[in-house]
Amino acid sequence: MNKLPILLISLLFLNLQLYAQIDGDVIKPFKGDFLLQNARIFTITDGILENTDLLIQNGKIAAIGKDLPEENHRVIDCTDKRLYPGFIDGGTSLGLVEVNSLPETQDYMELGKVTPQMQALTAVNPNAVAIPVTRVSGVTTVLTQPRGGYFPGTAALIQLNGYTPDQMDAGFRAVLMNFPSAAKAGSYDSRSAETIQKEAEKGLKEIDAIWEKATTYLQIQEKGGEVDYYPEMAHLAKVLKGELPLFIEVNAANDISNALEWVKDKEIDVVFTGVAEGWKVAEELVEANISVITGPVLALPSRQSDSYDSPYTNASILQKAGVKVAIRTQETENVRNLPFHAGFAAAYGMGTEEALKAITLHPAELFNVADKLGSLEVGKNATLFLADGDPFEPKTQIHQVFIDGYKIPMTNRHIRLYQEFLDREMKPEN
Amino acid sequence: MNRKILFPVIILTLINFTNQAQDIKKGDVFIQNAHVLTITDGVKENTDVWVRNGIIHKIGSQLRVPNDIVVIDARGKFLMPGIIDAHSHVALEAINEASSPITAEVKMGDVIDPFDIGIYRALAGGTTISHAMHGSANAIGGQNITLKHRYGTFNPDDLVMKEAPRTIKFALGENPTRVHGRGKNLQPRSRMGVEAVIRNGFEEAIQYKQTWEAWNKAKNQKNNRQVPPTFSSRLETLLDILEGEIIIHCHSYRADEIYMLIQVCKDYGVDKIVFSHVNEGFKVAPELANNTMGASVFSDWWAYKFEVYYSTAYNAAILTKNGVITSINSDSAELIRHLYHEAAKTQRYGGLSDEEALALITINPARQLGIDQWVGSIEEGKQGDLVLFDKHPLSIYAIPEMTWVDGIKYFDRKEDKTDQRLKVDPEETLEPMFLHADHVNCMSNVDFFFTGFGRNLFEHNH
Amino acid sequence: MNFKDLLNPSTVSWLFLLILVSQPLFSQSDRNGERRLGSSYVITNTTLIPSPGEILQSQHVLFEDGIIRAFGKDLLIPADAQEIKGDSLFVYGGFIDMANKTGVVEPTIPEKPDNFDPSNPMPEIAGIHPHFNVTDYYQQTNPHDKEWRKLGFTLAQKLPLGKGMLPGTSALLIYGQEGKNNLITENQSIYFKFSTAGGVYPNTNLGVMATWRDLIQNARLYQQHQEMYAADRNIRRLEKNPVLEALIPVIKGQTPVLLEISGELDIQRALKMQDENYFRIILTGINEGDHLIPLLKEKQIGAVLTLNLPEDPSTEVPDGEKSKDFESRIQRAKEAYQKSLALAGKYEAAGIPFALTTKHLPRGDFFKNLQLMIENGLSKEGALAALTVNPAKLLGISDRTGTISEGKMANLLIMTDTLFSENANIHMVVSDGYLFDYSEKPEKLSEEETTWDYEAETEDGKSSGTWKIKQKEGKWTGTITFEDPQGQGMKTTAIENVIITTENMQFSFTVSVKNNTMEVEVSGNLSGEKFSGDMKIVGYGNFPVKAVKRDKPEKSNE
DSSP: OOSHHHHHHHHHHHHHHHHHHTSSOOOOOEEOOEEEEEEEEEOSSSOEEEEEEEEEETTEEEEEETTOOOTTSEEEEOTTOEEEEOEEEEEEOTTTBSSTTOGGGBOSOOSSSBOTTOBHHHHOOTTOTHHHHHHTTTEEEEEEOOOSSSBOOEEEEEESOOSSHHHHEEEEEEEEEEOOOOSOOSTTOOOOHHHHHHHHHHHHHHHHHHHHHHHHHHHHHHTTOOOOOOHHHHHHHHHHHTSSOEEEEEOSHHHHHHHHHHHHTOOSOEEEEEOTTGGGSHHHHHHHTOEEEEOOSSSOOSSTTSOTTHHHHHHHHHHHHTOOEEEOOOBSTTGGGHHHHHHHHIIIIIOHHHHHHTTTHHHHHHTTOTTTSSSOOTTSBOOEEEESSOTTSTTOOEEEEEETTEEEOSOOHHHHHHHHHSSOSOOOOO | OOHHHHHHHHHHHHHHHHHHHOOOOOOOEEEEEEEEEOSSSOEEEEEEEEEETTEEEEEESSOOOOTTSOEEEOTTOEEEEOEEEEEEOTTBSOOOOTTSSBOTTOBGGGGBOTTOHHHHHHHTTTEEEEEEOOOSSSSEEEEOEEEEOOBTBSOGGGGBOTTSOEEEEEEOTHHHIIIIIITSSOSOSSHHHHHHHHHHHHHHHHHHHHHHHHHHHHTTSTTOOOOOOOOOHHHHHHHHHHTTOEEEEEEEOSHHHHHHHHHHHHHTTOOOEEEEEOTTGGGGHHHHHHHSSOEEEOSSOOSSSGGGTTOOTTHHHHHHHTTOOEEEOOOSTTGGGOHHHHHHHHHHTTOOOHHHHHHTTTHHHHHHTTOTTTSSSOOTTSBOOEEEESSOTTSTTOOEEEEEETTEEEEEGGGOOSOOOSOOOTTOSSOOOOSSOOOOSTTTTOGGGGTTSOGGGGTSOO | OOHHHHHSHHHHHHHHHHHHHHSTTTTOOOTTSOOOSOSEEEEEEEEEOSSTTOOEEEEEEEEETTEEEEEESSOOOOTTOEEEEOTTOEEEEOEEEEEEOTTBOOOOOOOOOTTOOTTSOOTTTTTBOTTOBGGGGBOTTOHHHHHHHHTTEEEEEEOOOOSSSBOEEOEEEEOOOTTSOOEEESSOOEEEESOOOSSSSSOSHHHHHHHHHHHHHHHHHHHHHHHHHHHOTTSOOOOOOHHHHHHHHHHTTSSOEEEEOSSHHHHHHHHHHHHHSOOOEEEEEEOSOGGGHHHHHHTTOEEEEESOOOOOGGGGOOTTOOOTTHHHHHHHHHHHHHHHHHHHHHHHHTTOOOEEEOTTOOGGGHHHHHHHHHHTTOOHHHHHHHHTHHHHHHTTOTTTSSSOOTTSBOOEEEESSSTTSTTOOEEEEEETTEEEEOSSSOOOGGGOEEEEEEEEEETTEEEEEEEEEEEETTEEEEEEEEEOTTSOSEEEEEEEEEEEOSSEEEEEEEEEETTEEEEEEEEEEEETTEEEEEEEETTTEEEEEEEEEOOOOOOOOO
């Protein structure tokens, strides 16, 4: 038999395979120097700058001004468009969950009540499908959190671009704590008022005991004593030393008051999260000078007798009382709705300007990254986006997102499915 | 008769009378100078809408109305028809009769809860009609009920929209296969089984019909030897579906299962079917456009379970552009509060026009529920279900200010009291708190079957 | 023997002998002196309330063989009548309880087969057994009925137990002499409730309503088949269906349905059921929904209100709950509470002859709750009627009881003062003509001691013992026995922090192991005589614990 035809056939086959492989381009984020020309710049810290240019160089905002020289920069015309700093979500599970109902894809909860050393960043999947779905909405940076128990773990601030967790690391950690609740947890909760009270007190006692132990651990350590390997206490000791802040999840009004009492004599860096009933105790929070990350805004009132709009107005009431407020979605796959949560807060009393701060500058300050994120200022990270209108408005389109100077491809699986299925008929290529 | 006795007697008679008559309250209102978003006839600027005895009597300008009518100055404001939610579980005491793969006989009308605070909260979001549905545990679930949000009544029947045709819940995919196949060792355990269960049901109904026809023919004949057959309201209901008297609203996600049910319906000559959730509907948009009464979708929900992992928020836009009657529903006590905002998201995800976006929550769900001749747009002769916004309802800054049902104002932001509960537990001292709770949903009442599965199954279960 | 002979004293004593002969005491002497001297009694010179609102002074009441023979001022008192001095006493008709379950045990339900299909269970497993007869499950020797008798109850409608919607038929029973068959009427009504066996079809009210519709239709078809088969044996035989057979008297309107409700939406559902397929309804357990009163009146629905009133919300207001609206919220709960208390008064004002049920009611609350109803609008006469004439009428036994008149059963309540007045004590209860004297030591419920047998499951296996719990002057105290962790047999220690409500029980105790003490907290739910909850050993974990209250042997008062 002649071997030639077989060889030819196999060659042909190989070729076909090769062609099949390169059908369709992969669009990747890339870094470069970009001159964003003639934009309306919402700086957050310095008002709105009309018809102004912004230069991105080496991942930073290199310049903001009128008629900046084009030089060799890639120029993007921003006429009639607006620039905003990337939005920051103050509390999510993004990257820790792929499909919410499948336990195999849930990495936000570890066994045990006291697991402060568990690192959310470790479990963040840089290729989670929800990440590109989120960032094209202008949400560029999120706090991603473990859940469950008294000390569920350490949350990490991540930026939504990168191939490894380290590349995504936005430089902030916080130890989380769930404050024991003395509120009835829903209509199914059949415990008596007394039992609920007792259990909450018991929970706090247990937390106090752990705290005491961590304090002792630190004292021994600081005196130069030998301590056994005890990662939980070692990690809590960092909170005691002020190396890591403590984020306390607390929602019912009474619990908030008790939490304020609990933190009063502790010299630690504290932020309250959730704070659903903050509107009832806003003055106490102001007095204690505690900042708050609240949300979701698009949520049900916490009690049947509450005003229907209490979740919408909570952020505004806190802010007007003088509390520094950041807003979170507490979402996983729909973190992209952050601007809408802020928009509802804006509509129900907060106003657009303050609501913008609640998802830019304020979270950046609470996360100790205000030198890099949260506003459009020279020297800060080039984490920002371009929109054709108010980004809180659903109608507005987000045209381009930059994260740390990377130009982010404005696509994701949702968009690709749209492109494929809008018209199912096969058509010759344009 | 003694006067002292007479007086209570009169009162009692009056109460008696109102109770017997059970008249639905209807009202008159005159809304002046609004931007009227009619839905079916464009936007009319500076226009008046006059509702008389619960019905939109006239639309126009400089209308002459009776002196005693309530006048609402709506200058600069936006008036749209009451929002209609084609998939909800509000105002229900029970959701799932999850004990059998087919429960066509059960009726949500039997478990209406007029005290649900969710009704008021929906009104505060401009939603005036909801389709209170059976859950998604069974391949063929129960008969749904279309409710008008006449909050304040203690009588469950007062909430029922009497004109609405009958509808029934079907469910495909993960939920019925999990509840029955894995939870109870009953078919269906796969999407193959779902089809088989539905076809079996239809076939049994046809046999049932034949049995009864034979009996009805024989029973009055001399020397009849046939005995009475057994009555089954389950099979009666399935027959009514086959005879086109009931609209199917089918919980579904994946394209293959949607396609399957379209084929089954074709085989049995059923054309009254709406697909609900239908996250992968965009993949079979042409089939949905040609063979169904449309799709009722979420604006952006996805990834909460595996069968919605390959979803897109552009679903509503793709369906709309392909000619599918599309609506956006809530299936949630929370989303029902801002369906106008959910509709607005289709402008970000697919660039729908204002008119297209608003149709998703008004005339389109009305068509899917078979009630479009009475509601869903602002037209003379339609029912006076209206909502007034301070800004355009598709704007994030829009706030619903007043909501009317049948010309009666059930919500007014200015007069909104904090505690709107109709009924209070006499023993209650510590009021329960509901945090991020969306406790009523498609999979309520099925927990019993999953005691061994762990709670994560129930965190996201639409 | 004719009717007149029955009244002849000699015949009566002969009948009495017959009764004695029928007892297993044949040829034996009355060793403990328990036999009565005869069945004829007279209460002399007493104040008689023959029916609510009617008061007669200086009356003699003669009853014999369990029947009231006569009453009046000038009564010829037969020589064999034993006298009960009625000066300063007040004689009322004995109370009638409705929808009562004390003394009834759970029926045995067939085992689920291996290939069990929960979507199509056999009716008994689904809780659909209207053919079960409560008399088959009633234990007359139960300790509870005697306690209710001490509170004035002489007759009760007994309901069958069962988890589902149709547990069976009710019966009327006298709280009479022990050892006699005290059944008055069986298959008196069909008992229906909005509840399910769980885990099988029907599983919710959705399925219950649908099942009821099918049952009614199929009972009609069954009846039709029955008639056809009776007329012509050459057709397919009727396969016996006890469920449908039990419902035929309902569709014929012969037997009422006693429909238990737990809220006003259940009332609406019941009315809907009746609108769809007419049957006679008596609603029991009514606790709310005063706006429905006119409708119930119009439809002539029998009404049984619950005596189990809610707890006063103002007694347990948590301190420091923060809300601008907290006060108004508590105020609303208080108003709702007041409304519950006023419900009975509203039924009375509307002219509905309602009855009352003690179901779920702790005995100690009986007079207290009646008093609350009276303070909130119910007349004393109305309260008495709700416990006597009205239930007699609803139960169809007005010809036999409910009022004091000639020929009716001798079911009497003899008080030291007028009923519902502060210092009134129960002197004696007459039930079925038998005397139950409570004059000597009035029962103090507050000193009741209960004993519980518990079993806890710990990591090391099961451990069991008893709890003894006692209430004195409003404070609970008690002891627990348990196996010594060091293996030194059973130990007893005091329990502390006892809290007992109608639904919950909790307490704590400490166990010493060598030099350490372990703190143990027990808490859980009470349902009837059963407790189920958790035992927390602080620092170790939670273990399930179950307990059953012991039936206390009763001293006979007869």
